[in-house]
Amino acid sequence: MTGGIEVAGDIATGALLGRAVEPKAGEHGLDAAHGVCLNCGTALIGEFCHACGQNGHVHKTLSSIGHDLLHGVFHFEGKVWRTVPMLVTHPGSLTRRYIDGERARFVSPLALFLFFVFLMFAAIHSMGGNEFNLDSGPQTKAEKLARIDGEIGGVQAKLARAQARIATGKGDEDTQDDITGYKTTLTALQAARGAVAAAPGDAASESKRDEAVEKVVSGWPALDKGIKKANKNPELALYKLQSSAYKYSWALIPISVPFVALLFLWRRKYKLYDHAIFVTYSLSFMMLLVTVVSLLVMIDAPGWTYGLLIAFGPPVHIFAQLRGAYSLRWFSALWRTIALLVFANITLTLFFTLLLGLGLME
DSSP: OHHHHHHHHHHHHHHHHHHHHSTTTTOOOOSOOOSBOTTTOOBOSSSBOTTTOOBSOOOOSHHHHHHHHHHHHHHHHHHHHHHHHHHHHOHHHHHHHHHTTOOSSSOOHHHHHHHHHHHHHHHHHHTTTTOOOOOOOOOSHHHHHHHHHHHHHHHHHHHHHHHHHHHTTOOOHHHHHHHHHHHHHHHHHHHHHHHHHHSOOOHHHHHHHHHHHHHOOOSOHHHHHHHHHHHHOHHHHHHHHHHHHHHSGGGHHHHHHHHHHHTTTTOTTSOHHHHHHHHHHHHHHHHHHHHHHHHHHHTTOOHHHHHHHHHHHHHHHHHHHHHHHHTOOHHHHHHHHHHHHHHHHHHHHHHHHHHHHHHHHO
16 A cells, blocks of 8 residues: 555656646646736736746635646646657657647656656556665674674663562563563574574685675775675665666766767757757657566566567667658668667666766765
């Protein structure tokens, strides 16, 4: 139940964030407002103040907060239902129409990208993809024994205090029950300590691992320190990497744009803006694809279903988007598709290198 609420929250947050990036883009207002703007005092001649842009209708009720939430989510969603089908079936036409000025009908590339980032991580979250052990607990046998000894010492102190209360006549039946519980806990902890102590020694393997990590020198002190921390607690390091991917996913856009621009150096009519719109819509589709594949895996769908999506989804979509967005013939679109698939691997390598550095240094 809690996981479902968190997933719904992620999706709603993505819609609201997308809405914040694209507020009231090309939408018609409601009835014209009258009076003066409560923000700057300008006489209103429509729903919004033409001087400062504030809405002329200012609600001051608790229900208006819920209305604003639903309005933000579902108004954005209305555009999504027009944009996503074109993103999937006619990505080139969507890209070209947006570049040419059709903004009111479609979700902007950046807003759609943000929405699908949240949607993708919501799907991963629902699969338990971020359930990591954040305890930076011990990894070596010596550290495990030290932790157990600490717990034994704490229980022994509590037991001594309880026994002292009984001895001075200040204790009661609950205190006697506590003493019984402390003794049981001590027995369990001592048994656990004996099991850890009797386990095959792993000091040699841990020493070799630590020595190997010590030999890794990147020349970047902060990164070297992060690698050593990851060696101590790999689960926490993996969690940090996922968090970094969530926060810095936008970096895929500026990393990808130069590679697309390289394919059109001799076509001067296409500017960096065109390539940025192309890249952002393309990345939005790829995140939607990851979301769909994650859901198929979660419901135990046959492997061939998402296998086909992974194998043919990206190249077919890139080919179709190139043809429509840049008015290319099939051969021109084909070789650029192959080049972009190669560039995509380079982009992902650069992106994950960035994540590795940022994630481990946090």
